[in-house]
Amino acid sequence: AQSVTQLDSQVPVFEEAPVELRCNYSSSVSVYLFWYVQYPNQGLQLLLKYLSGSTLVKGINGFEAEFNKSQTSFHLRKPSVHISDTAEYFCAVSDPPEYGNKLVFGAGTILRVKS
Amino acid sequence: DAGVTQSPTHLIKTRGQQVTLRCSPISGHKSVSWYQQVLGQGPQFIFQYYEKEERGRGNFPDRFSARQFPNYSSELNVNALLLGDSALYLCASSLELWEETQYFGPGTRLLVL
Numbered sequence: 001a002q003s004v005t006q007l008d009s010q011v012p013v014f015e016e017a018p019v020e021l022r023c024n025y026s027s028s029v030s031v032y033l034f035w036y037v038q039y040p041n042q043g044l045q046l047l048l049k050y051l052s053g054s055t056l057v058k059g060i061n062g063f064e065a066e067f068n069k070s071q072t073s074f075h076l077r078k079p080s081v082h083i084s085d086t087a088e089y090f091c092a093v094s095d096p097p098e099y100g101n102k103l104v105f106g107a108g109t110i111l112r113v114k115s
Numbered sequence: 116d117a118g119v120t121q122s123p124t125h126l127i128k129t130r131g132q133q134v135t136l137r138c139s140p141i142s143g144h145k146s147v148s149w150y151q152q153v154l155g156q157g158p159q160f161i162f163q164y165y166e167k168e169e170r171g172r173g174n175f176p177d178r179f180s181a182r183q184f185p186n187y188s189s190e191l192n193v194n195a196l197l198l199g200d201s202a203l204y205l206c207a208s209s210l211e212l213w214e215e216t217q218y219f220g221p222g223t224r225l226l227v228l
Contacts (some may be wrong), residue, residue: 004157032215043119043205044158044219051215090157097213102148102171105157 002027002093006106014114015083021076021109023091033074034092034103035065044090050074061085086113117142119208119220127226128196136191136223140208146170147189148217149181152203164189165212193225201227 007022025031032051036044048059055067065076074091088110092103120139128134140147146165150158163171164183183189187208193200203224207217 006157036219043221044207046216046218049216092157094215097215100163100171100212101146101209101215101217102160102163102173103150103158103207103217104160107155107157 002031002095002104004091004093004104004106006091006109008109009107010110010112012112012114013081016080018079019077019081019085019111021089021091021111023074023076023106025072025074025091025093027072027093029099030096032094032096032101033065033067034094035059035063035074035076036090036092036105038088038090038108040087047076047089081111081113083113083115085111087111119206119218121204121206121220121223123223124221125224125226127228129228130196130198132196132227133192133194134196134225136193136204136206136225138189138191138206138208138220140187140189140206141218144208144210144218145187146209146212146214147183147187148207148209149189149191150205150207151175152205152222153199154202158205161191163212170212196227198227201225 005024035047050067091106148163149161152158160173162181178194203222205222206220
């Protein structure tokens, strides 16, 4: 069975500082990996995804993530955060396409950007 | 193009009642999935429907049911509501069953008193 662990429930950071949100996964098969963002009282928006190929994935709003198979990690990074990045971030994993695209999510990390 | 839409946005029910939540996928998307997000947790998979057939079910009791219509819209029904059913219910659509990217709607927030 797949599972996702987000190691930090909350990450406070000052504006314009770099940030890393950590995600580890477990799976017995090859996986697809995703980061979604949820702003208050809204649904989920896809930030980026890893399917195959280059292990460094660039997404929207200046975010990027690196897939590390040996460490089963998919950490999210941004070199300089803005107040508007304050939101909850979810890491998710899904099966290969022949098994459907059901997502398994982590518990989320709340990013609080302070001025 | 419109994104995934869900109705109603908010709902208040009492224990033991029944509720129906509705979802319209992005135009052309044939697969719809439902997720439950309890406060402070990540979303949990409930159901997936593709071409009107159930193609996946999460670890939820039989009180939860769903269906998909010929126009690919979907309904989620929950019977005999419990306090623990209070959550944000998210609908997601994808072009095909095997399409890796799902697009989420804004959710329906259900409060059970």
